[in-house]
Amino acid sequence: MIAIDLIQSTAETLMDKAAIEIPDDYLAGLKAAAAAEDGDLSSFVLQAMLENYEAAKEDRRAMCGDTGTPRWYVKMGNETVIEGGPVALEAALRRATANATNGVPLRPNRVHPLWRTDHDNNVGIGAPEIEYGYEPGGEWIDLITVHKGGLFGTDYRMLFPSDGIQGIKRFFLDSLVAFGKRGLACQPAIIGIGLGGCKDTCMVLGKRAACLRTVGDRNSDPRIAAMEEEFTQLGNSIGMGAMGFVGKSMVIDTHIEVGYCHTGGMQMSVHAFCLSSRRAVARVFPDGRVEYRTDPDWFTDYQRRETVEWQMPKGHEKSA
Amino acid sequence: MANAKGPREIRLSTTPDADALAQLRLGDIVYLDGLMYTAREGVYIRALEDKANIPLDLPGQSAANFHCSPAARINPDGSFEMGAITATASFRFAKWLPEWLAKTGTKLVIGKGGMSSKDYKSYFVPNGAIYLSTVGYGTGALLGRGIERVESVHWQEELGLAQAMWLIRCRKMGPFIVASDGDGNCLFERENERISRNLAEVYEGTRPATLKRFGETDDKSDELI
Known part of the structure; x- marks a missing residue:
């Protein structure tokens, strides 16, 4: 069973990482673009962006003032058990979102569409979105936060x-x-x-x-x-x-x-x-281990399956 | 970030005089010193439509309006924590800006994406105002470094943190790009015009949608703002 406190504290760390640290794959891509760019103004802008990523990490401040609309993608193995069940999981992710909005700080972007009510914590009706995926085998949970702007x-x-x-x-x-x-x-x-x-x-x-x-x-x-x-x-x-x-x-x-x-x-x-491609990922295990990464690894063969039944790859059944 | 071929860099006060504004050219890079205030739709509606008294002395305290919501919090002791600040798209505020510029004497409008040359000519130039664009739109951390301190925040209870009026003391805050000039020319329109020349070639062989929608344009030189 995975402890709910660990899920919440990991989620808070992920909110911070997503807002502040540009993922390495995007950074490498932008550096390649900057090297190829020959437009005067465009080049200036890309250099400023590269400096901005450094400033964000050095100062531990959000890389962009518009910190997007935080959301969660959650993936679980077929054998995963969460302390308190799915309702506790959703409460933990909502708490982490609210706490990190105040803590990092993030911009409290989320408001009611009609009444413009702002809870100043990025939590409200349907916010943050929480979407789910499952994988055959495994007792872990992947927490993925994306703050798309x-x-x-x-x-x-x-x-x-x-x-x-x-x-x-x-x-x-x-x-x-x-x-x-x-x-x-x-x-x-x-x-x-x-x-x-x-x-x-x-x-x-x-x-x-x-x-x-x-x-x-x-x-x-x-x-x-x-x-x-x-x-x-x-x-x-x-x-x-x-x-x-x-x-x-x-x-x-x-x-x-x-x-x-x-x-x-x-x-x-x-x-x-956008330029501030904010995403952060962690895999949490029942024994308390947490592994951070920036690749969501969402689109596995299983997620793209075309067939009615799913044949486990050889050796996969035992990895659970 | 300056280099021999790069654009010109200029330090500018947030209460600039006419001479300082007159020297600005499209594409110049500007760094700001002094007080700037944030105002966007919430502030404009409250001040102009609901006729609430503006809680600052404008343009005495500041002549620089940032279209922005900061990533910020108000601590229990009343102090402020402001990390990153980034502009929001300005074209949505065209409805209120003519009255706002005239009423407040604002000389620098700072935001994302700029306005049209029609906007610049009809109410920026007559009010002696210039538009500065943020760079890349994601340089919130760099701009955050230009915050010397947050002086005050107003209307946060009425409008929420994101729409409130923040008064920010800047020291070499930037970079910003000069996107309008004293004649009302528009940097983005100049760039769009250059890019549009190439578009027919890029589109060659592609197929227009079979199903049309009301309100769509297929003129690629059009802007959708």
Whole structure:
């Protein structure tokens, strides 16, 4: 059984890490973009960003003043047991969110959509979101926090099979050009694309593609992996860089996730995980061990399974 | 971060005189000294629509309006903890800014994304105001280093921490980029115009959506703000 106090204290540490420490994969991606950028103003902006990450870590202050909307992705093994059960788990994550908002401090962004009530702690109706995934085998729990920012850069379009790859490219470019102007998308960004599913799951897939995969990671379907690389190049050929200035650093990486959809449609969503790509992960074990990392490792073969039954890989059954 | 080819860097007061403003050129990098205040929709509505008295002496204390909500807290002893500050998109405040600039004598509007040249020409230039954009939009930690201290916070009970009016003492806070000039020219429109020339080539071969939506544009040189 995993102790609930350990889950809450780990979650508080994760909130702090996500807000302050840029993940290494994104940092390496941005450094590569800065090295390739030749636009005057865009180059200046990227250098300032690199200095900003250093300042955030040195001073232990949030890397961006808009600390986004904190949310949780929780993954468990099939044998995981939490002290107090799922209700205690959700209470612990809500407490950690409220405490860290005050502690780091984070910006208390979350308000009621109509009455604009602000609890000053990023907790309210439906906030923070808590989403779940499960893996065969294992007694651990993965706590993943993502503080995605931004009101801009996300969009949805109902495409049809006849729109094809060129229709997908069109919407990809439309989203980047539209939200890239004046830098509203806070690019260069990790672009997540959801294809298929239903409208809601299409949005979920695209958001997870942006937030739960690391720079350099490729989809396990080689044809989708090739599209990811092609789209990154396409995005960087627009001629637009950081803040919408002339340049070529728009996309740090592209991640595409698919879900089976209605035979008549081809839903598509686009999401931009901004310059402050805030994510932090920890695996907590029943014996009290906590392992911190920055790769959510969400999209396992199991998460992308296509079949009714799931055949455990050899040797996997015992690893639980 | 300066280099031989890079943009020009300038130190500027948050109560700048006309000469200091006149020397600013699009794309210059600015660092600010003095007091700045935060104000966004909550403050504008309360001051301009609800006619509440502005709790600061403007522009005497400050002529610099930051479109921002800080990551901050008020400690039990009344002191403040402010970590990072980052701008929010300004175009949403165009509804209130003409009256606000005229009423408060604000000379520097600092935010994200800038306004249109139409906005600049119609009420920035007549009020002698300049728009400064934050850099990269994510440099909250660098800007946080430019906070000498938080002087006070107003209307936090009425508006909440994020919408409250914070008064911040800055020392070499920056970098910011000059995004409008004394003639009302717009840096972002200049850049957009240059980028738009290339777009037809990038789009070549792509397919417009089969299903249209009301209110959409397919003119890629359009801005959606």
